[in-house]
Amino acid sequence: MINSKSSIDPNELRKLFPIFSKRSLVYLDSAATSQKPEIVINTVKNFYDEYNSNVHRSIYDISQEATEAYEIAREKIAKFLNIDKVNSIIFTKGTTESINLIAYSWVRHNLQKDDEILITEMEHHSNIVPWQLACKDIGAKLKIIPFEMDGTLSNPEKYFSKKTKLVSVTHQSNVFGTINDIDKIITLAKKYNAISVIDAAQSVPHFPVDVKALDCDFLAFSGHKMLGPTGVGVLYGKPELLEKMNPFLGGGEMIRSVKLNESTWNDIPWKFEAGTPNIAQAIGLGAAIDLLNQIGMKEIHNYEKKITDYTINSLREIDGIKIYGNAPNRGGVITFNIDNIHSHDLAQIVNNDKIAIRAGHHCAQPIMNKLNVSSTARVSFYFYNTFDEIDLLCNSLKKAIKLFQ
Ligand code: C6P
Numbered sequence: 001m002i003n004s005k006s007s008i009d010p011n012e013l014r015k016l017f018p019i020f021s022k023r024s025l026v027y028l029d030s031a032a033t034s035q036k037p038e039i040v041i042n043t044v045k046n047f048y049d050e051y052n053s054n055v056h057r058s059i060y061d062i063s064q065e066a067t068e069a070y071e072i073a074r075e076k077i078a079k080f081l082n083i084d085k086v087n088s089i090i091f092t093k094g095t096t097e098s099i100n101l102i103a104y105s106w107v108r109h110n111l112q113k114d115d116e117i118l119i120t121e122m123e124h125h126s127n128i129v130p131w132q133l134a135c136k137d138i139g140a141k142l143k144i145i146p147f148e149m150d151g152t153l154s155n156p157e158k159y160f161s162k163k164t165k166l167v168s169v170t171h172q173s174n175v176f177g178t179i180n181d182i183d184k185i186i187t188l189a190k191k192y193n194a195i196s197v198i199d200a201a202q203s204v205p206h207f208p209v210d211v212k213a214l215d216c217d218f219l220a221f222s223g224h225k226m227l228g229p230t231g232v233g234v235l236y237g238k239p240e241l242l243e244k245m246n247p248f249l250g251g252g253e254m255i256r257s258v259k260l261n262e263s264t265w266n267d268i269p270w271k272f273e274a275g276t277p278n279i280a281q282a283i284g285l286g287a288a289i290d291l292l293n294q295i296g297m298k299e300i301h302n303y304e305k306k307i308t309d310y311t312i313n314s315l316r317e318i319d320g321i322k323i324y325g326n327a328p329n330r331g332g333v334i335t336f337n338i339d340n341i342h343s344h345d346l347a348q349i350v351n352n353d354k355i356a357i358r359a360g361h362h363c364a365q366p367i368m369n370k371l372n373v374s375s376t377a378r379v380s381f382y383f384y385n386t387f388d389e390i391d392l393l394c395n396s397l398k399k400a401i402k403l404f405q
Contacts, residue, residue, distance in 0.1 A: 151325025
């Protein structure tokens with residue numbers, strides 16, 4: 001099946017994804033969501049076929065099996081991130097919910113009026129709006145580290161102060177592809193006694209992320225961008241912080257005891273998993289991680305670097321193209337516009353050639369504002385993309401230019 005940890009052969013790996021044999025598709029939108037391999041689809045199906053039941057609630061066999069599979073998926077995630085303490089892994093709906101959890105359960109209980117939260121100008125709306133809402137409730141201030149036109153952060157150290165209580169930064173930009181120097185951000189956070197949050201939605205799926213080495217306080221990502229099902233994501237939190245935090249949502253499973261006038265809480269991580277979780281999805285994410293491990297995260301990263309370089313060089317040969325961002329350390333996300341063609345028209349025209357690219361503001365309107373554009377086109381990769389697909393994209397873009405001449 002897979003030639004374990006060898007260099008990537010996308011044509012072989014594509015065979016693991018049923019969608020590619022069912023339709024003609026050049027899929028260049030993996031930053032939005034990745035395609036799903038058969039093993040993940042079958043793992044989810046197998047749960048419903050063979051042991052569908054709720055977790056942590058019953059003693060009958062299939063419930064025990066479901067609980068075990070759900071908790072094994074948590075262990076796989078911890079190992080994947082090089083985390084020793086499995087109780088630091090909370091299942092959420094995705095990155096968005098993970099960040100909101102911190103905003104509700106940590107920020108609203110630990111910040112006061114005039115304290116500061118620090119983010120960057122290149123964040124996804126999920127890493128802006130939860131902090132805006134929290135700041136409004138508390139009277140705290142949201143401070144912004146700007147980016148330079150090459151898509152790199154501009155002197156982050158200048159924006160930290162004694163008032164900074166939390167800093168939240170994207171590991172890899174979903175617009176520029178920039179891989180930010182989060183070691184530096186985490187070191188600065190420690191220096192100023194601030195909590196560090198890493199939005200790893202675009203990094204964990206694409207290169208090795210060693211949370212123990214990073215030593216951040218929180219890290220958030222989504223399962224659906226890393227071959228897993230939709231509806232499941234992860235919040236990593238240092239156990240000593242999670243222990244002190246109030247629950248996010250109240251309900252079944254997150255309690256130890258409930259009286260009519262008061263309740264006590266379950267241990268972490270279950271204290272933060274109120275209600276029936278997305279069981280099949282979490283187990284499916286475990287299967288996705290097995291596959292990523294088999295292919296090798298370093299190999300995936302190296303391959304994506306090559307296909308990204310090839311795409312940038314190919315795109316640069318197209319007249320009237322403007323590529324946004326040029327960071328030295330970057331992943332497989334490329335954003336561009338072509339003179340006199342709206343990005344939505346571009347996406348529509350390449351779609352006629354069965355090529356899927358994203359057009360719009362990419363849930364990063366502050367970036368669009370600074371670039372002075374309303375929208376851009378974006379291509380993003382995974383290990384199943386081939387160099388031939390990039391040639392098809394470039395030909396299709398050239399056709400679009402001719403059409404608009
Ligand atoms: N970006 C994109 O096309 P959710 O929706 O919760 O799974 O992930 C939110 C999110 C948070 N941070 C970053 C850096 C992201 O890229 C995303 C999702 C997708 O760019 C969908 S808008």
